[in-house]
Amino acid sequence: xxxxxxxxxxxxxxxxxxxxxxxxxxxxxxxxxxxxxxxxxxxxxxxxxxxxxxxxxxxxxxxxxxxxxxxxxxxxxxxxxxxxxxxxxxxxxxxxxxxxxxxxxxxxxxxxxxxxxxxxxxxxxxxxxxxxxxxxxxxxxxxxxxxxxxxxxxxxxxxxxxxxxxxxxxxxxxxxxxxxxxxxxxxxxxxxxxxxxxxxxxxxxxxxxxxxxxxxxxxxxxxxxxxxxx
Numbered sequence: 001x002x003x004x005x006x007x008x009x010x011x012x013x014x015x016x017x018x019x020x021x022x023x024x025x026x027x028x029x030x031x032x033x034x035x036x037x038x039x040x041x042x043x044x045x046x047x048x049x050x051x052x053x054x055x056x057x058x059x060x061x062x063x064x065x066x067x068x069x070x071x072x073x074x075x076x077x078x079x080x081x082x083x084x085x086x087x088x089x090x091x092x093x094x095x096x097x098x099x100x101x102x103x104x105x106x107x108x109x110x111x112x113x114x115x116x117x118x119x120x121x122x123x124x125x126x127x128x129x130x131x132x133x134x135x136x137x138x139x140x141x142x143x144x145x146x147x148x149x150x151x152x153x154x155x156x157x158x159x160x161x162x163x164x165x166x167x168x169x170x171x172x173x174x175x176x177x178x179x180x181x182x183x184x185x186x187x188x189x190x191x192x193x194x195x196x197x198x199x200x201x202x203x204x205x206x207x208x209x210x211x212x213x214x215x216x217x218x219x220x221x222x223x224x225x226x227x228x229x230x
Contacts, residue, residue: 166225192227
């Protein structure tokens with residue numbers, strides 16, 4: 001298992017063209033890649049997705065298993081507790097908790113012994129920020145689920161760890177951190193390293209967890225926030 005580089009099967013919800021752009025970019029790096037459609041809010045589709053993935057693994061790589069599962073689908077709602085609707089709550093928990101739980105379960109037989117599972121939490125489970133009560137509650141549930149995955153799958157040599165980013169310049173919340181200067185500055189001022197994060201601050205950290213140097217790390221919540229609110 002190399003410390004860097006690997007073939008990738010990505011999942012996308014609706015933007016097939018953008019997914020194929022990612023596949024093309026990966027292929028330019030000399031790796032194989034495929035893109036499969038998946039809506040993680042619809043758990044009844046997971047068994048069908050698993051069958052599609054199994055076929056794709058055989059057709060593309062001639063194998064029935066894969067090594068690493070990265071549960072990184074997600075979205076946010078920034079709404080005060082008193083104004084959060086049941087629909088918003090259900091939407092967050094369907095994606096961030098139920099989706100992770102039952103998709104991992106559906107793919108479990110295909111995860112190779114000695115493999116890795118990564119889940120995503122948030123810096124907002126450690127400190128509070130107005131408007132994120134439901135989102136943070138969902139992420140708190142994922143932190144506990146990760147511990148149970150590590151314990152119950154450890155006999156197969158599978159590790160499970162939870163990565164908790166701080167504020168990152170992405171499309172999350174419509175690109176709020178990236179595109180709103182006041183919002184960006186507010187989080188930068190909370191961070192020891194004096195800025196908000198970018199995707200390239202997180203990717204290498206995930207890659208290191210998948211490599212052999214971290215084979216003895218499991219059941220951990222690892223915050224990658226540049227020292228946000230310490």
